Amino acid sequence: MSRAKSTLEQWRILQAVVDHGGYAQAAEALNKSQSSLNHAVAKLQHQLGIELLEVRGRKAHLTPQGEVLLRRSRHLTQMVGELEQLAGNLEQGWEPSLTVGRELIYPMEHLVCALARFLPLCRGTRVTVLDSVITGTHELILENKVDIAICGGQPPKGYLAEPLCEIELILLCSPQHPLASLPAPLDDKELARHLQLVIKDTALKSPKELGWLKAEQRWTLSNFHEALAILKRGMGFCWLPLHLVEQELEMGELVRLQLQGSSARRVPLSLVIPNRDRQGPAARLLEQLILERHGKGQETVETEQTRDETND
Structure with missing residues (x-):
């Protein structure tokens, strides 16, 4: 593996010279001598074989090549800083x-x-x-x-x-669904004749099926977004959290169904x-x-x- 031509300290010095507007200001900020900063940047340019800074009057300016390399160097020094911080955190027991x-x-x-x-x-x-x-x-x-x-x-x-907290689950369907035109409250036998949308239990070994699952036809989905998309197309009914569908209810894209004996559920x-x-x-x-x-x-x-x- 080839050895690096430059050091992190050299790049940090270059960054300081640019950020503080010159060698004198950077030397004061870093509590170093101006000559040591001049030497570090000069050596860096020599090692890379490219000019990074050029002095105009009393101020050092980045060359076009220097701008590209300085920008990349900031990512490098930031990553090293984060790495050192992580090492300190691990030593103190702070979880990564x-x-x-x-x-x-x-x-x-x-x-x-x-x-x-x-x-x-x-x-x-x-x-x-x-x-x-x-x-x-x-x-x-x-x-x-x-x-x-x-x-x-x-x-x-x-x-x-x-x-x-407690979450309220409500029974929903599209305004165009046949269930929406039936008089409330709905009988569970009527509900069982229509497609039910359910959210899949994520357990690898689910001990039992939970929820109202009496429908003759059932589609199982992985999340609420899928259920909403299907409901809005006029297909099926589903129990969904009230806080997720407030906008759809307000805009009339979905309607709330009243089921005899269980129009809403509260889950702690x-x-x-x-x-x-x-x-x-x-x-x-x-x-x-x-x-x-x-x-x-x-x-x-x-x-x-x-x-x-x-x-x-």
Whole structure:
């Protein structure tokens, strides 16, 4: 493998000379002698065999070749800085990555708001969000595949959960669907004659089928967007979260059906930490930010942030 002709320090010096408008200003900012900066840049140009800077009057200006190389060098020094920061974080036990399991009916807006606050504090931690359905979320928890889980209904036996919110599921179809013209409330026998759209359970080994599944014909889909597209074409009926279809209801693209004995369902959602023993500081911070989104855990979050700011 060939040896590099230049060093990161040389590129950092070049960046400082350009950013501060000259050798004297850069020397003051870096607390180095001006002659050492002149020598470093001159040596860099000699090693590369290309002129990077040219002096006009008392100010150094980038050459066209220098502009291209300087731009590339900034990516390089930034990556090295992030790498060094990550090494320091790993030494302190800060997790390099987190995985969050999200029950599909949980409003993504809540999670996005928590992640927006997490981003400036995350120290480069990568986040993966896994959407899951019904017992699929339980499976993620039981098999320790996620660091944080947002679970629908009752959590798996033996796991503690912090309640977050309740989601209302409503029965929907297109205004052009035959069910929309029938008098309310609908009889479940009438409903069973039509196509039902259901969202697939993401568990690899689902113990049983959940939900109203009496329809003679059923299409199974992987997400709500697919179900909405089919509903709007006048095909089938489906239970969907109210917060996802408010716009379609307001615009008249979908109508709400009243079913005798079950016109709506409320599903509680809660936060579960599958393994508290292995939970690190990044996971604790994100957990508290999610809880704060629902009016819980604010004091803990502020304490965590204050501690980080003090350490910095």
